[in-house]
């Protein structure tokens with residue numbers, strides 16, 4: 330079953346089997362993608378990938394809870410930082426945010442976390458991977474491009 334974190338009360342989340350639940354966290358920056366695409370291209374795609382992957386997982390195992398965490402429009406995009414609208418974080422900032430989010434989930438007993446990313450800036454990827462190494466949980470991170478879903 331799929332649970333949209335923003336739409337459920339904490340009591341519903343509290344009833345889930347934390348050892349089986351998979352929390353999906355869409356994460357990608359707001360940045361330029363040429364003159365024809367929206368600044369939210371990466372985070373829109375990351376959220377869509379999370380939703381599609383959640384639907385597939387639900388088809389395969391409807392008993393396993395899948396929690397869709399709110400999409401985080403954050404990331405490191407120094408290469409495109411000069412374009413109006415690109416909102417780039419420092420790697421240390423992103424690492425701290427990812428660490429805090431993961432620690433919060435782990436603190437609530439959820440250990441299966443999946444970061445759904447749609448942005449491959451090396452600083453961005455390094456920050457996520459560094460955050461994962463700091464957390465003692467079954468945290469997966471996957472770079473996904475062009476809706477090539479793998480899990």
Ligand SMILES: [Zn+2]
Pocket residue numbers: 360371447448449
């Ligand atoms: Zn990008």
